[in-house]
Amino acid sequence: MAKWTTADIPDQTGRTAIVTGANSGLGFETAAALATEGARVVLAVRDLDRGKAAAERIVAATPAARVELRRLDLGALADVRTAAEEIKAAHPRIDLLINNAGVMYPPKQRTADGFELQFGTNHLGHFALTGLLLEHLLPVPGSRVVTVSSVGHRLRAAxxxxxxxxxxxYTRMEAYGQSKLANLLFTYELQRRLTAAGQGTAALAAHPGGSNTELGRHLPAVIRVPAMRLLSQSAAMGALPTLRAATDPAARGGQYYGPGGPGGLRGYPVLAESSKQSHDTEIARRLWAVSEELTGVSYGLS
Structure with missing residues (x-):
């Protein structure tokens, strides 16, 4: 089978993509690739200074790139609502929403709304953002929501x-695993609800394998240094599963993409398998109901 690369991304001219956490790492590589292929890309970032530097890097490499900044703090639901309203006002048509931003293994912290930081940022923030933007995705043919999970959804995850x-x-690994499992449960449940409602928008997920990005900065150095050297790949390679889920014409709602190498840690993107637990519809429906209650965001999809 041929290796899928950025050369396989179809022309994105006329499409609008929102990428969270686009100032560095996987998000930056995702945004840059989409902009290179002609998409108008909104860099939804918490730090506007870093976001501006990222936008300048993209334009320097692709002078015709169309990129803009929006401040988004996924750890504050009021900020998520403000950002969503600004994005909708500027972009009545949204083709792609890439839920990429995240935190991994931080010391115990809480979001502005009092949630554990990883669950609140990685899952609840993106759950709210997607629900608030969905009305601008649903009418768009071929629109997709791609949420970035992790192989960590299998590690002591529930x-x-x-x-x-x-x-x-508080256990860092368990909290991270919960948030990444939640990303997959959300994706699969969203796809079920979109299908039941007769909507054409597709929900997909991806994972980057082991990628050398800032996400691992909270890992102990004794683990981080050898892991990054032996098990990881570049951020550009790690972004390929997300890009394939977002742009491959053959990709379908409910699919999950990741690196095709051993353990799913390295390699070019292929269809991946997630844990049995991630496909548990009872857990997914319960998480959905809890997420609507905690965020105050209702999708109107049964």
Whole structure:
């Protein structure tokens, strides 16, 4: 089978893409590739200075690139609502929403709304953003929502409905695993609801394998240094599964893409398999209901 690369991205002229966390790493590479192929790309970032530097890098490499900045702090639901309204006002048509931003293994912290940081940022922030932008995706033929998960969705991962914020005992790995499992449960449930409602928008997921990005900065150095050297690949390679899920004409709603190498850690993007738990419809429906309650965002999809 041929290796899928950025050369396989179809012309994106006329399309609008929103990429969260686009100032560095996977998000930057995703945004740059889409802009290179003609998409108008909104860099939705928490740090506008870093976002401006990222936009300048993209334009320097592709002078015709059309990029713009929007401030988005996924750890503050009020900010998510403000950003969503600004994006909708500027872009009545949205073709792609790439839910890429995330945090991994930080010391125990809470979002502005009191949620455990990884669950609140990686899942609830993106759940709210997607729900608020969905009305501008649904009428657009071929529109897609791509949410970035992780191989970490398998590592000691469960949805702790009795302690979502890890108030009793915080474990970095378990909290991260919960958030990344939530990303997949959300994607699959969103696709089920879109299909049931007769909507053409597709929900897909991707994971980057082991990628050498800032995301791993909270890992202990004794683990981070050898892991980055032996198990990881570049951010540009890590972004390929997301780009394939977003642009491959053959990709379908409910699919999950990741690197095709051993353990899914390196290599070119292929269809990947997620855990049995990620496909549990009962857990997914319960998480959906809890997420609507916690964020105050209702999708109107049953």
């Amino acid at each position: 949805i702790h409905f009795d302690d979502l914020n890890f108030d009793r005992k």
